[in-house]
Amino acid sequence: MxxxxxxxxxxxxxxxxxxxxxxxxxxxxxxxxxxxxxxxxxxxxxxxxxxxxxxxxxSKMDLVVAVVTEELDLLEGGIVRRPPTSEAAAGRAVDVLLRATRGLMREPELADALVRSLIMAEVEIELDVRITDLVWRVATGHLQIREADGEGTRAVDVDREGTDYVLVGSLTSVWIFELVEVLKGRRDIDEVERRLHVAAERLLASF
CATH class of the missing domain: 1.10.10 (Arc Repressor Mutant, subunit A)
Structure with missing residues (x-):
């Protein structure tokens, strides 16, 4: 092996x-x-x-994951250079998720393979963790980064046990479902944006 x-x-x-x-x-x-x-x-x-x-x-799926992970590195770098400007945590969170959606949908077949890997657990993958960490940091104002062996940026100071993180994780789960709907042709980006705003405003109301 x-x-x-x-x-x-x-x-x-x-x-x-x-x-x-x-x-x-x-x-x-x-x-x-x-x-x-x-x-x-x-x-x-x-x-x-x-x-x-x-x-x-x-495996081929490991390679697919690596390609999409590079896209996530680019997303995170873009967020750091140009952070969301909304005063509300919900608005900032949705901004991140929409940028992720647009980035993944530039290559919908890759996005489809990645989502299938999440659902079927074909490989060990931390897409949801990467996105949740990033959204949590943006929503809570903890957008600190550090370099990691020349392979892009990684989150620091993430409290994965806290209630706020759990709520952001729930929002990420909603986003993954909405991404599936986009890939199936049952949603467009405008509808996803509307639904994410509704979910974020409810879930992150206490931020």
Missing amino acids: AVQATIGTMTRSQTQRRRRIVQTAAALAVRGGVEAMQMRSVAERAGVALGTLYRYFP
């Missing part, structure tokens, strides 16, 4: 190789969707052996 390389234990060259693989997979997905992200094709285009690819990413 392949053992996935852990970012924290990789050398600089390994980190660069991993990033090249992820960028190659993303480029293939842009042109042909998730189906185009065949492991052999990714390996060939990234200039690595197929066995090497599997050491970094034991």
